[in-house]
Amino acid sequence: MATIEKNIESVGMKITVNHGEREGKIVKSSKTYGDIDPAVTDASFVGTAKAIADMQEPIREKQVKVTAEEMVEIA
Numbered sequence: 001m002a003t004i005e006k007n008i009e010s011v012g013m014k015i016t017v018n019h020g021e022r023e024g025k026i027v028k029s030s031k032t033y034g035d036i037d038p039a040v041t042d043a044s045f046v047g048t049a050k051a052i053a054d055m056q057e058p059i060r061e062k063q064v065k066v067t068a069e070e071m072v073e074i075a
Helices: 042-054
Strands: 003-022 025-033 059-074
Touching: 003 042, 042 059
Parallel strands: none
Antiparallel strands: 003 025, 003 059
């Protein structure tokens, strides 16, 4: 029976911000930052997202940790 090995290829941070209502619709945008340390703690991740969003005018709605993993089957 083969086993599956996972290797983290990359970790990113996606921050979604709310620009408010325009013409009756909520306007949102997002920005993705790459090259995040895979060993980052959850508290550091959220703290960094808050610090980045605090330098911007829009309101931060959420932050998402995006992890890409390579999955290799080992016989």
